[in-house]
Amino acid sequence: MSAGGAGGGATAAYPQQTIMAIGAVGGLAGIYLGHFMPPAFSFFGGLGAICAIVWGADAVRRVASYGLGTGVPSIGMIALGMGIVAALFGLSVGGIAGPIVSFIAAAIIGAVIGVLANKVIGMGIPIMEQAMVEIAGAGTLAIIGLSVVIAGTFNYADVVQNVVANGYIALIFIIGGMGILHPFNANLGPDEKQDRTLMLAVEKAAIAVVITGFASSLHEGLMAAGLNIFVGLVIWAFAFMKYYELVKRDAFSVVGTGLLPSAEELE
């Protein structure tokens, strides 16, 4: 799960295909492990969600650097809007293949919206179609992954009862969406680095696992919830420290305190 966690060189960019593979395969694997293992291991769903969120953040990074005309957040919102519809649809008809059906449905909706954005609205962003497919797919997997954390399964009846009816789906919607859109938004700037952005995605996804882990105590009991929270906190602490290291590496300077740089220093 340590997508982007391998550190790597200062400027070494992880290729797009690698991250797509980690997101799609890791996401689905996590979801299925979380589904088939006993409830205590539902944190695997969270690990899947982390992979999916890292993938989504990378896709946002690629498409948002073209300039969308409106803020970065809008693309995260549309991703989760498509994702929520596709996710519940797939789970309702797919049975055991539910997450895969959701994923395909999301890809279709994403592709259509991407084509519409470029052909009808005329945004002229060359990678819009592909990015929309990726973002919708990642959003869907993140939603299902986090639902598995809460419900312990992706069985439609259980998800509806334990995640949708009590409104946790709204929490998953926004925390997954922020996980996908926040990393690039928070690192926006000319010296943005991919590994730092993706590390932030891991950190934000880990928070999502902690919070959904706490919510899982309602259905899965305190032991499973405690394990979910523990796994989330460990990943969060690791990712946060790593992120701080990367900030120290990339920043002009990290100072305890100080006045503004003088005019000579800015030359």
Add this chain to the structure above:
Amino acid sequence: MIDALMANILWMVFIVVGGVLISWSVHFVPVGGAPAAMAQATGIGTGTVQLAAGAGLTGLVSAGFMMNVTKDLPLILASGAVGAMIMISVTMIVGTWVYVYGVGCVPSSAKVKVDPITKYRQDLYVSQGTEGHGLPTVSFVSGVIGGCLGGIGGALIYYSLIEVGVTAGLAASASSSVTGNELVGIAAMFAIGIFFVNAVIPSYNIGGTIEGFHDPKWKKWPKAVMSSFVATILCAIVAVIAISQLGGI
């Protein structure tokens, strides 16, 4: 699956109409994006999606409350519209306070020479180096229309999704507890999801800023409405199937 779609064809039409209304409504909401927050452009100083969502979802809350006590469709739509209209007009009037009393600039538009409603000259009141600022009457009225359409659209989608569930044999009663009802939860969440999709598409169409229906960009609305039409059909199909399946479990 096909049976479920055929049985709910009317509700699907309503959902698509709702999505199209939301998409159209965004074109009416006067948003200036980031420049408006510095009094550099006419309109409300925030993002299109955010403001449309804020107004539309407030309408959804009103409509959801109304649906709790009555099944009268026109009344539910009207209450959704009123909720959204109140939210957006309160936001705009307080925005005007800040622009006039806090920043000290005159509401004025840079896109038209005279306000189409009040017939006041606009260009003389635009301060130097800006694209207008504040909310002249035409933008205010346009925003109210936008809120009205968005509220109707959101309420229509929510109502239709609830009716799909009722057809599938579910009940949508309120529980007066912190954990709610399955059908209400799923219908509200789908309505929010479809709302966001249809709020983002038009905001890409207008490039993030618009002054209202007098803005030349407003004429681009058929593009966004066409796109939303197609996108909402897809969303409606999957949402109706997902809710119909709920009846079987």
Add this chain to the structure above:
Amino acid sequence: MEPLIGMGVLALIGVAATIAGASEDLESDVGSQSNPNSQVQLAPQMMFPHRIYNKAVSGEPPSNALMCSVGAAVATVLISEFTLSPLFALVIGSLVAACVHGTFAVTSTMGRAASQRRFKQPVYLDMIRSHTPVIMGYSFITTFCVLIVSYLMTVVLGHPFPLTMLAFIWGITVGAIGSSTGDVHYGAEREFQQFEFGSGLNASNSGNIVRYGESGVRNGYDNSWFCAKFGGPVTGIAFGMTVFLGSWVTTIFDPAVSIARGWLSVVAGVVIVLILIIWNWKIEVKARNAFGPYKEDKPEEASA
């Protein structure tokens, strides 16, 4: 429900919403969030490095929706699983939400500053340490008040949406209102106080934000100090009015009694909106007369 109890609950909801709106705006001012932050972001590029927090947590609506739904989810668990008293549950939920918001704030200000290496914008750790608790404090107040609004609506007024979803929607709304009203006071006035009062920001001055305070270097405290005098309170009034008026029309004219009453509530809402349109027009006319035109009307003289 007794109309009198309904009125009392409504008053409480209105008060809580007003506080939520005010603290939401001050939270975004002390940390510099949303649209005015585009100027803080631009400043180092224009050779104006600064000591202002760069809290780029997406727009205010998503970030407030996140805070409120995290708080509501935690509170829901505490109420139903641990049978805690709702008041404690809402407080603990808000506390967790404030901590989550704190991590979002810290990572965004560090990330944005680090991505401006070539403009020589340093990361000031003391500034982050001193401002983050204030941001968390304000976000705690906002979340708690929004949760009270949502809880009373769900449990007492019988709104069908579950607590978390209602808190999510009110979070989006409070953020949308905060970024549309109070933020303008911060972005158009406080950030650019060094330029003449009474005009919008000239595009040529973009990025030239005020960086020095009354004494020393200006920081987010100075900004929230200023905005607490006007921008914050009016944001509170806006959110309070939205929540209060939206529910008031159906409390006065209860649609549960008869359909006709329901239509009266719609009429009341439309009347309120019409009054606001006229009020806006009156302010516009007054401002035009008081401030006068910025330019001479040359083209019209020529044509005449």
